[in-house]
Amino acid sequence: MSNTSANMPHRRSVLDALRPYIQGLGSLPGQNNFIKLSSNESPYGPAPEALQAYHSAADEMSRYGDGQQTLLRAAITKTHDLPMDNVLCGNGSDELISLLIRAFMESGDEIVVSENGFVMTSTHAIVAGGKVVAAPESDWIVDVDQILSAISPKTRIVSICNPNNPTGTFVSISQMRRLIESVPPQVILHMDEAYAEYAMHEDQFSSALEFLAERNNLVVTRTFSKAYGLAGLRIGWLAADPLVIDAIDRLRTPFNANTAAQVAATASLACQEWLRDVIECNRDVRERFARQMRGLGLEVISSVTNFVLIRFPIETGASGSGAYQALQDSGFLVRPTSAGDAYLRISMGTSRHMQDVAKVIEAYLANYSLESDPSNRIE
Template structure:
């Protein structure tokens, strides 16, 4: 082959490395021949889909030869009613990752900057670099966002600031006072993306703010959310953003017309009204979090307090061997050396027997 097709790619894409998700159960089975596998790597809802979702999926099957509703009318209507927001401010995505990419494509380009924190979600640098913009990474504070440092990093070239609350992978969060001070210092021509992928797990607890409450006050705010976590639809990939209608108008100009499929639209609309499922998801998560924290204390391990459905645990030295030995035990967790945390592992909250299986395997490995 005489042509270098990587060299033909745009400069930003040439320097990218593909996003590496949590190891699939099937892959571990093929590699090591392990059976009876527990996956606690990808922050998924361990409960599985609810009855309303399954019924909604069955209802869609006869229409699979038809394109989905490109505007997502029914889901937008349900979201607007549930969240008390304008339908004109909604943008639907193939997961909230899709919306993050839409924001980058619409508002970032070479010569502009995006600000985000150390230990922040891996998609932020990916979408920034892919469009040729410059990433400004501010040092973390206690594993979380230092909003004062992020505000100080704003320059005349800054167009977008990415902030996750709670943050992935660390689970850290901030409350109302530092947030309001931060937003008051951000110029109105700088878009602030508040990534609330895990907000349903915390509700009104833990001092975590609700970004939707600030949309009227700050028209430069974009709140992104997903159905992949507490709502249990990770396999269907559906997320959304809420913003000023003008911003949504821009995002919908670059959004693909059928980026959310019929199954995802129907399932998301159904689960949005299933308050019992959401409450149970929160309860399972709270109990599982307490179970892991107690287990870490027994094993003498330090961890980062988390407001999400996952927790980061620290070890002495490189956590890579511990991760690989856990795989041999049939337990998949998430190494986070790619986030600059080589001595830690991120563990998703599972069902009680899954959490126990992990803790027992971890004790043997250690």
Template sequence: MIRPVPHIGSMAAYALADLGDEDTISLAQNESAFPTSPAAIKAGRDAMSDLQLYPDPEWSDLRAAIAEVHNVDPTRVLCGAGSMELIGCLIRAFSGRGDRVLGTDYGYAFVASASAQVQADYVRAREVDLTVSVDDIIVAVTPETRIVFVCNPGNPTGTLIPNSEILRLRDGLPADVLLVVDQAYAEFADQIHDPAEVFSLTDRGDTVVLRTFSKAYGLAAARAGWGYFPSEIATELRKLLNPNNISIASQAAAAAAIRDQAHMQDVVARTGEIRDRYAEECRALGLTVPQSHTNFVLLRFASTQEAQRADLALRADNLLMRGMGGYGLSDCLRATICEEAVMDRCLLALKGALA
């Protein structure tokens, strides 16, 4: 029998959401409630005529589009097959056996899997009221800490800390610790927090900012993410990135999507309206729902048993939310925001379960 190296053999595969069957409406993966920009669909379709060619390894037009929208240096933009590829490469490049990667109680679970792949220890700093605590992160740093990951807005909590706290965190970390700010849901908060403040941290040489096209831009199937990097870190990361990691069609669609800011902002506004209404209706049922700055809400029930009853009631109506037991929140379900008719069905199912 051919065996893997021991630390890989002892790992569990990264757990994706239960998607149910073909009759199920999934609210488990935080996909966009609305289709992507028509301009992005057309650009991706037009690019399909060049499928005999390898994709541009420099993501030239996509980088240019990102730079146009965010006023950043395109040479410091790297693109990945979703931000997951960039996270994995960062951990492989800057940590290893005996090192520590520091996240938070409810940070993105893939960071733990990527750390295990290189035999780095993944450690969680405490969150306070389901919200990142800068003080707790700083206290948790040890001489072995190489990377700190912060999700802002948070997933699965939806909570947000202001940019001033991100800046305070960077100032409180040792100079040899890399800070990675994962902003997969940032477009849902950019209207209240200036993104340039966080992007400017990369000028220090010790901070990376990651974003994705999977959420607000509705391109989850395209597998396109990006990050803004200090030049020296970008140089090291390029050694690990697949040189043809994003298809021709996905690059074209992503470039057109980010240039269509009006469409994205409309999606964000419509999603936010449905999200906030649904959150209030769930609070009226007695559930605890933190204020969300994303395209989902976290529903906290009175007990694990009540959350399980709610899950069963939803499934009976072919609706599927994401259980949060893997995050230590077995009394919670996470609900991706969908069109209003779906959210109304979810509310009825929850009322029945809680009654």
């Protein structure tokens, strides 16, 4: 949309290169029976205790929530063995990432990101007047050497997702330690761990929280939107050195985490056995679905999260956008792709959901010549 009319207020020029965020499709016009697998939400919902806590907060809706987030921060510090002064909560981890960038980037500064990652991190940096430097990945995994090579005297923040989105891959413990030890102390190293709960029991994965006491430039963000099933409440948290927390607190809005979100998240943290069951169910469904897709002749990027990235062989005429349309026609909403694109990201639903998705994709691929495994016919 043009912003050049002399009779209209002019937006900041830095916004000219940006487009509004396009979220995964959440509904179909005129249809009520659809399955949403487009935004990496949990099909299992919140813990029963979290739902009960949410309803119990109804009588407090006329009052602002606790601006100091005392009970939630205390629950986070107990669960993750962190000092309370190192934790801050917000309206989703997205808000906290925005606050971090605004607190530490000046116009003209640089932020180093991996070529795949949370798109809003780059958007926040651009709005702050910064320059985004994207480092290439290796086999869909964040390449620590490329990240370190991209750091310049203008770099103020390095930000990577671990596990990554939309690939679902992660940086190994040894590479994580090398990254943490090699980023200059005056540069913020931000680890976006929105999907960390899904990976905690994977070999060679480690949360950056374990290194927090060693580096005062390390910042970790987490969310309750994914494994905890609280996406609709928008609640996340950040762990960092108290000096970083203090900087963010200076521009954080009052009462930025609402009452219902705080009490539901607090209750969720007491349900770690429930969380382990959710993670195990997700892993079983994801691995079965990935095997089915590979059996159909598709490339599936190995994921430890609640989604998979699939490559369709466009040389055969098949495409991610074609599969997307076939799935939508059958009532499944996945992450949209551009016309002719090879890739499609699919969030994990229940076992039944994913079995039906596999059948739709199998039927779609029947129109193209792929080398599939005849013994892998999806029942």
